[in-house]
Amino acid sequence: MPQYSGKIVFYEGRCFTGQKLEVCGECDNFTDWGFMNRVNCIRVESDAWICYDHPDCRGKQFILERGNIGEGTLGEGPDPLCLHQHDERHRIELFEGAGFSRQCVELCEDCPFMQGHGFSSHCVNSVRAFGDGALVIYEKPNYRGRTYIVERGHYPTHSKWHAQSPNIQSIRKVVNCF
Secondary structure, eight states: OOOOOOEEEEESSTTSOSSEEEESSOOSOGGGGTOOSOOOEEEEEESOEEEEEETTTEEEEEEEOSEEEOTTSSSSSSOSSEEOOOOTTOEEEEEEETTTEEEEEEESSOBSOGGGGTOOOSBOOEEEEEEEEEEEEEEETTTEEEEEEEEEEEESSGGGGTOSSSBOOEEEEEEOOO
């Protein structure tokens, strides 16, 4: 199991009151932890987190960064951070081999199924990400499975984006809505 250093706290009540759930790692379903299904406030104490509005990593995705998200910002108005289409300035190169070698595919848009874009392998061992924002990389098609966040930079091996394996089958761009 990977080690986590981040922490996020979910509150049932308004103004950071009521029952709370402190999470320092993966949590697929709040009810498994004895927590309700309604969240009114969130405190991100460290790191960035991918959160979903339905159990088992389904539904709308939110990327939450350090800070407080209080009532009135959850489920109403603009999302704290939301997924958007790519802009022309964003580009990612995915390589089958480590060290930016072997087959390469370049993408400028979300990709629900890598093999549908000409990538013959499930293995992505190195990545070059260009432009603003970040990417969410998924182990399974259609934005499912384990997720990893990749920001602009060069990642010569899958371990550099903290992946447990090089199995990557879908990718989404994340842009801050603020």
